[in-house]
Amino acid sequence: MPNEDKTKKKTDVSVSRRNFLKKSGYVLGGVLAGGVIGSLVNAGGKNPPSANPQQPTSTPSDYNQALMYFRQDQFRIVEAATERIFPGDDIGPGAKALGVAFFIDHQLAGDWGFNGRDYMQPPFYKGEAVQGYQGRLKRREIFDIALQEMQNYSQSKYKKGFVDLTPEQQDAVLTAFEKDEVKLTTVSPSGFFRMLRNATIEGVYADPLYGGNKNMDGWKLKNYPGNQMAYTQIIDKDEFTKIPPKSLKDHLH
Known part of the structure; x- marks a missing residue:
């Protein structure tokens, strides 16, 4: 009986470790991200993670606004x-x-x-x-x-x-x-x-x-149009045409 208990405990540990590695592999592999990661670790419970989790919204950072010279x-x-x-x-x-x-x-x-x-x-x-x-x-x-x-x-x-x-x-x-x-x-x-x-x-x-x-x-x-590639669509118009401006970056796509 003692040997059977040891074998059972060893098997339980092995299975638990295998499940953990499997779940961790999903996370590291990029299958799941954001708020889903926390749910994944507890996936063995009765409440599975939602298929459409609510993702937090955030304002994109402007990485161009960083100091290069000034203190x-x-x-x-x-x-x-x-x-x-x-x-x-x-x-x-x-x-x-x-x-x-x-x-x-x-x-x-x-x-x-x-x-x-x-x-x-x-x-x-x-x-x-x-x-x-x-x-x-x-x-x-x-x-x-x-x-x-x-x-x-x-x-x-x-x-x-x-x-x-x-x-x-x-x-x-x-x-x-x-x-x-x-x-x-x-x-x-x-x-x-x-x-x-x-x-x-x-x-x-x-x-x-x-x-x-x-x-x-x-x-x-x-009302400056910025860096437009062409004005062929308005070149013949007599009236002033307001055009949304474009940056050099807008022509990379």
Whole structure:
């Protein structure tokens, strides 16, 4: 009798282990997913899993909105500053909702930030207004210095960081940079402001592929069609035709 009990227990363990491995194989093999996995483990009970389980809904993540260059504190300053340059209103979203700060971050992480296509060899002389920036600093270095100086100026004038200022105070800080009222020795305040403003506008209207113009809402503000492959269906029409915009990504399918 004792031997029979041992044999029975051994058989039960073997069967149980085999069932577990079998069920685990279904899970690992991808036959079942989501909320069904929990039901599968208990499949030996009296209540089998539903054939049409309720799947939780979730909003797809925008993996293009990730920092490539900025620190978190720098990103928040740029996000607040660009929102004052291109604020949201009743007509449409502003720079923050459009992801403009991500666009600038991505640009600084690439050739634009490294001045990869600019001649950067000395000697350096102050250029004419029409020539733009003439110096040794790369754009990413200019942003690093200027953002810190914006923070310093905000602290000295309002005893708060730029992000914590009221919209009116943020406008005053940006205006001080635009008019060269901030005295800096390393970078031109007005030169940085122009660079920031230009980058903001580019982020509003560039293809969403580059991080800004989220959901093509910047294009929708202007009824801009984006990257259409052809206009043959409307080329002969006299009246204005509104076309849903398309991104470069839309032509991959």
